[in-house]
Amino acid sequence: MQLKHFFTLLFTVIMLCINAQTKTNEVLFTVDKTPVYVSEFLRVYNKNLDLVQDESQKDVDEYLSLFTTYKLKLKEAKALELDKKPSYLRELNTYRKQLAKNFIYDNKVTDELVEEAYDRISYEIKANHILIKIPENANPQDTLVAFNTISKLRERALSEGFETIRKEVHNGKSVFGEELGYFSGFRMVYKFENEAFNTNVDEISQPFRTRFGYHIVKVFDKRKSRGERTVAHIMVNIKENDTLGEKPENRIQDIYKKLNQGDAFEDLAKQFSDDRNSASKGGLLSAFSSGQLSSPEFEDVAFSLENIGDVSQPFKTKYGWHIVKLHAKKLIPPFQDIKPELEAKVKRDERSKLIDDALTTKLKAKYNVSDNQPALSYFVSLLNDDYLKGTWKLPKDFKSDSPLIKIENLQFTFKEFGIYLQKTQRGVNPKSTFKSIVSEKYNTFLNKRLIQYQENHLEEENEEFANIVNEYRDGLLLFDLMETTIWNTAKADSLEIQNYYSKNKEKYMLPERVDAIVASATKQKTLKRVAKLLQQDMSLEDIKKLVNNNGEVHVVFTSGIMDATHQAFPNKFEFKKGISKIYKHNKAFIMAKVKEVLPEKIKTFEETKGLIISDYQAYKEKKWVEQLKEKYKIVVNQEALNKVKNQIKN
Template identity: 65%
Template structure:
């Protein structure tokens, strides 16, 4: 998602619910005389209460500061005329069109498709197929030839066996014979999914067409879905730039031996896993379902573990070496739990065409659109063969003002439909009768006009849609303001940024680090032995050979330059040369040999540039907000605020 849309959505949350306020509401504060009502503030505060991470923002007074700053920025944006900018209006209109799709639907058809989708995500089909490629807009002759070929291939497959024919005819260009493996709902285009799920096991489907061409499917098996699995893993990756690092296969096997010796999986993940995102959580990953991961080997191992707590042997994927521990397995969730996700998928899927068709029928009934008008005969009469070569022109004597079609309170004329015909020449299929052509163009024109009319009037007909559009309208406006005023400072305020760096140099230093060796073991006694050997300046490889064996890994070493927050370092470790005492850390014992302490160093402007720009922008915004507060005075009604606090604190 683009930065613009992320920020806009944040502002949209902040602006939620500003529609429909009335003068009867109590005024909480004014911005340059414009009222902001209690109901708006309370609604926004409650909605955002669970979204803010800074506890201070849950304080009513602190949140009021955020909200007044927000209103000040909106006031400035409108004063600058940003709400009339062509790019802003274009972006807003594009969003409204996209959003409107969610509100322009037929609920009954959607519900039926969602229920069907649930049945299909609850199952997996194993199938192979043969495809004869043909373009969606191919000529009738090419289309017929492809269809005849797939019919012949099906007849052969029934006699000779599907697998034999599939392997023989595949050429990877015009004919594809592929083994698809197991898949569930939404993994294939809808027409293909339909054929696979509706064909009995062991049978070959009738020929069917998708946008790729004509297919036949051989269904090999059907089974319940594997559901969802949650695992933890320890990952070790190759470190080509680290001459001290072990080979990943050696390191993962050492870790596996420690697991076999009874050491804690989460503790080892925290110490040694190279997947830093999951290491801090003991290696735990987000739940996933069959077919969701890019690494099929990882998925197979994860689903292959049977009992909670089972641990795999080390194995390799394209991402590195892994050990996986099963945390839990869950079947496909209940329908009501999964329904919201399925609704979104259905609306994005090719199934949506069925929903669109149902919506058009619904709108025809809503606006009393009957049979095609008799005027179509006139339009068929004014066409000629120039239409098929895209050279047709409107006749000069066209009565453009004559009424043609009425939708709600919108009257469409002969000119509207004639213009549509003229513009659609480029999308015309090979030659056909003018009557057939005009009839098909009319249906497309009617659909377009019905959807346009519904979309244009949606803000008046649907309150929820109107609220969301208002949120986005203000959020987008704020984005434009912030981008022009603050965020572009990195490219426009070069001198000021350098001056800010010079004035605040002490903020931009590289922290103190150590060049160290860490020894980790579950046994304190073993580490005492290691400490003695380290004091003798014995090489790490030599120490490993003395304390570890092929059958038992007692100690794992980590050697690198580290900052104080390194995952392997114990809390409170003093940075000084020498060997530390034994510390308890992440469920194990560790000692640290510090070879050298690298002091904190001043970062150059170029090294710190990203941080400097961010800090400078914050500094500039604070100053700018003070200027806005002077330009647009904010007056808070303290009595009303007191009542608001009481109301919110007693929630």
């Protein structure tokens, strides 16, 4: 889903309210004679008053305009029968299932797992492991071989040393001996995480199995989480064909010398950092925790800084050269602050299996379903060796109509479970007994039916759940409508888009730019000297050798094609060929040698195609809504609207 589509869907969902209206509600307006009630409008308005960022949307008339437009679109979507599309129904069903989990699972079990997760993320473990890789559905013989192999490797590791054995046996195919570094909760599969956190430092775990195979893990260290850091940085890219002809490590060292000479970190970041996203903010980055960035080197340096304001020496990562300044440090937040985030992670994690088990136990009690099922002996008698081969079929004299289990008013017969047995016979452990196979299959069958029954009746039992599902239902419908009618025009309306560009070229201008060399220094007299040298066409390297002497950096150069918004230029910099005057900028001084002024020009269609398509879609949507207003007549009850306005004012 594209980002713009997501925000449109989000806004649509915000606009919705679906609770059934009683006949006593006063009608606020009608869309093609379909009533929309005052209570619905007030509920939506009050619900979303704090969410809208545009103050105009808080005005009742403006909000009513948005709301009627939404109703028009919804009317058109249903007229086009988009609510009957298989893809729409599938996505709605997927969302409904996902949402249901938040309403039906056992909170006690979830809370215990969330508390455990908080304890896990509060620490970081350093560990290595050896893995004998086998498939999840490996046969018993292969499983036993893998277990015996990992057990023998553990015995050797205890006597010969874990690292010696790990390096010796690793082949990257069937056996993996890997360094894992430090990790915290949620970084590994849950079974592995459990074993690692339950193994003492300097000890080797017993063999254990995950979906990848059999492991042993050695824990080398356990430490409190490093928490979170907020830093600023100055970055110099590693560029090919740099126009300055200087190495990035030399440039970062020049900047570092200026720091040591007393220049402010934030000012130097604004002037010289190649990270344009952070340069304008003095190099400031968003807060991050250990393992969150894709550069361990950067993290290690950031976490090594102890005191607020500490600055690192220049260092290299795969992204370039950096200098880092520590702005803030924070430990793991209090439990209550991150409990909702942890709960969401737990429900997506393997931990959810424990939640499922607790749920089915609760549902059995709720619907008075007994664990005792005497009919299972009949199904055991039906199985034979064909089941182990995956070729078993129900016998002709199968008692398909006999009652099996009842969940409230829903009766399941032998037929449903018999068909389930037949469909799920592949992958059965050939050493399992028929009794254990039937028992395991029945438990899975029953648990799925219990959860499905609860989900199917959740809207009847929980009004909040019903409302949210209905909101999403209409939001998804409008998304499909917008995608069908407006957003896919890039393919269908290529000629119209070209015509729109031709008629609106003045909207897509490339600003005036200069090809220039910009010199920055803390003293004006330095720049006066640099200006004379630039006028003599002296190379930048020669100028730096003359001006930056005695190990000190007095001038730093930036060059290339830049527009007026470039960080190197002050707001009132004059774009004029030649040597500029000296300007005060970011607590320093700059001057430039402008080699060429590149005039403002219209961007080509290809240069700004994305923006043109977006503008064209907005234009098309506006015309389309006008057509909908003609197709579906809107009649506003002015008396009711006046009452709404008075109620909101009071």
